[in-house]
Amino acid sequence: MSNGLAEDDVPPVREEERRRRPILVAVLLVILVLLLGAAWIGFRAYLARGELKDALADVQAARSAVESGNTAQARSIAADLSRHARSAADLTSDPIWRAGEAVPWFGSDLAAVRTVAAATDTLASQVVEPLASAAAAVDPRQLTLSHGRIDLAPLIAAGPAVEKAETGFVAAQRQIDAIDEGQLVSPVSRAVTKMRTMLDAAGGQLEAVANTARLLPGMLGADGPRTYLVVAQNPAEIRATGGLIGSVTEIRTDHGAITLAAQSASFGPWAQPVFDVPAPTTALFGTVVGRYLQDANVTPDFALAARTASAMWVHEHGGVVDGVIALDPVVLSGLLRAAGPVSLPTGDTLTADNAVQLLLSDVYHRYSNPADQDAFFASAAGAVFAEVADGGASGSALVDVLAQAGASDRVRIWSSRPAEQRVLADTTLAGGLPVSTPDNAALGVYFNDATGGKMDYYLGSSVSAGAKVCRADGRVTSRVEVTLSNRAPANAATTLSDYVTGGDLFGVARGSILTRIAFYGPQGGLLGGVRSGGAGLPSVTGSDGGRPVAVVEVELTPGESKTVDVEFLGTAQKRPGVTVAVTPTLNGDGTTPVMGAPKAIGTIAVPCTPGVK
Template identity: 50%
Template sequence: MADVIGGLSTDAFTPKGGKVDLDPLVKAQPAVARAAKTVARAERDASAIDTSDTLSPVTSAVNQLRNALRSASDEVDTADRVVQLAPAMLGNEGERNYVLLFQNNAELRAGGGIPGAVALLKVQDGAISLGDQAAGSSFGPYDESVLPLDPGTRTLYGEITGRYMQDVTLTPRFDLSAELTREMWKQKFGQQVDGVLAVDPVTLSYILRATGPVQLPTGDRLTADNAVQFLLSDVYAKYPDPSVQDLFFASAASAVFDKVSTGSFDAKQFVSALTQGEQEGRLRLWSATKAEQAQLEGTPLAGDLPVATTSLRQFGVYLNDGTASKMDYYLEKTVSVGASVCRADGRPTSAVEVTITNSAPADAATSLPEYVTGGGLSGTAPGKIKTLVAVYAPEGSIYLGSTQDGRQAPVQTVMDGEHPVVQLQTLLAPGESTTFRVAFLGDQKEAKAAVDVLSTPGAKQSKVLPLRFDCADPTPAD
């Protein structure tokens, strides 16, 4: 594999004349695939070594080998997915068309943000161009969901998930969001697309680190430093007309895209930007081709629900705006998670704690534009933020209990497929915070697994913190 890809660099894939040369990737496919299988087999062999009775130097050496192979396996697996997927998805075997969703984190959806602008991405033999563009609000409302929804989705997020383009990301399941998007695009434009890509303004700010500033037709200058605040906050004061806002968002995305498609960017910074966006859950990709989608599954790009293995136990914390406004620019979130074996049968108890804060100015009701506060039209007083917080556990988990600010609180308990979900609604005035804690019981085979949390990406990225709790009461109440 080193012989094959050693001569490649990020610069080799920089568009030249608006086109990426896909031949190096195609040529690398067989060798990288063989390497991925070999390293994966070596990792399995190393994991099977019995060190229960070995001397400490031998045990240490085996652990070093396992760590090295684990790291190498992850990297080779990623390389294999890239070289197998990229040529076909970039039109090496014929034209591809994708719907591009621009998600707005100022109005949160579980999958990221409300799809404010939608565009067609056309790809053929490495050449990429933007086609039709439309506001998310121009799709629907449809009389009924464009595709059948399962009971869990309808109960948690409502039939509107499949009736409005702006609501397709109410569910954290990006595969479902993408299928609904694809069908809505077909009904509006009569075109069956090959996949769906989602991106948010924070990822655009990362990309601007690679491209440098872009000048917009409005005269505004978008940079890596001002993009998030401008796109998620300032724009509403400067351009109060929603139709003008839609045009502004479309022009901003087009300007960044045009610079990327011409190759006018730092390739290493660009790859770093996409990687960061992917790892933070801000960049999603779905393919209508089953074999390609199977390759995407299990990666951050896929937007999968939490999973549990013997080494990792994931939870999900997903936020949906209930204010019908753009106040979520001011919503701050902290997530903590911890696990402990508290029972004689060895089954682990896990607790997830979510703290959200309305950091809007005290006079938000009058100092912020009505379009941002919602003006009270949805039933929420201006300046306040209404949020639905859903905590997902992996399949097979058992819900143990929950509290809000140390007190029992009314919650909704639902199964989304095989995933237990606990959902709470909050209403916060400027400066107010609330803390929601949920506990679940896991399977015995996951007792030694590390714990982590997938979470809705907001305007600011939040870290996952460790959480310690008393086994006697993982969700303590006053």
């Protein structure tokens, strides 16, 4: 007799529990694995956060050390940065972390953290370390100019390191740009934004360093002698790129040695153009562009102006021109502030404080013969060049002056070597026509004197712009407004010399200022209208490089002001951004413009009138 239960008598509930037990165990194991994985990832994320925080601090510290010229400290910081960055990359790239990236909700955050860590490691090993080791050689401030020579050997030796750094920087930028911040939690998104901001801020500086290493050796004659023209632009008689070309100095470079070869105050004109100026430029500005040195730069395209001026020089003097550098007395005043006063053959002492007034105003009261005026200007430029070439200013001071001049559009450089010109074309030194984007209508406002004197010493100007989408098709309407003022004394007609007033030579009354303003619209855009005082204003219209152009004349008596506004319709812009490139001018009151920033552009509203729509 058995008192146990037969198999058929086992309660159904217990059987169900026995069957569920393996499933429950499996679920518990999965949960345990997930918890352990989450704990593993969380712990490593905490450690990686600390490493990344230290690494980003090191990036900023290394940048500051390089900027201050402390290369030894930069190298030490770079080594510390590499340790933190490598550790962060290792902590965020193991198989468990990579598996976690496949989990919904927070997988994209893990991928973003890993990408930031990898990009930081790229910056440390491929950008900061190479640059820290080569910083002294490629920092323009460390380049010394002594007895007319720069030692190019360190700069040439640093070339490979700089090239590696530039490649690494681009790779890191691409890694960060690939992150979609819209999918991220706030702390991770902020970290990505901070990284992007840091890269954007460092990009311009790295580009400057790379361009220095890429351009300077060749331009200073590392591969053989070079010949350059330094053209002095006179903004008292304004031209689109800055001012009438008052004198030309030929300099030669050979393995770092810089010598002044020749000077010429003026040459030409020619009955026929000596350079094949494009037909659209001739249609807008006339044949004078290719016939008169003084008018080679009525076009705002500096590369074209430089090619034309160099062709004129070769036509007159022969030889080969490898490039053109343009600057004005405002830049000379900056160089004098860096190098100190210089003595001129006339007995004058040229200083940073008196250079603009002496060269652009006083000289015309002193000399009535234009040849004497040009000779005075040439001697001043030569004296400043000699002082700088002899080591009268530190590399740091010179770089600061040239950087400020570049930002103010008062120094331009063109190279006849295509490879070098391609590099220059992407910098502020190139003086190219403004380039629009889908987000921004890039406009231009350029001034050319038509008085035939030096009255632009008294010309005041202000520029404002705005843009708005007024049309149903989404096209952007941009508007630019220019106000010119004649700040000459009321008795200018009798107190200023005929050379300054123009002497009514071109039909402009003594004391008045006649200015031609060239308004350039966005690429592919259309000219909407030209007005002054609410009424239409006659203009010469055309195109330049696919940009609509309107050229108008404004004549002002002493004390008079006039405003001209022009509208353009963009065909490629999707958003109402607007920027304006403007000819660098004088203040109009005898004071020296402050270098370091482009001309301030005011903001105006664009009303959506029926005409705009």
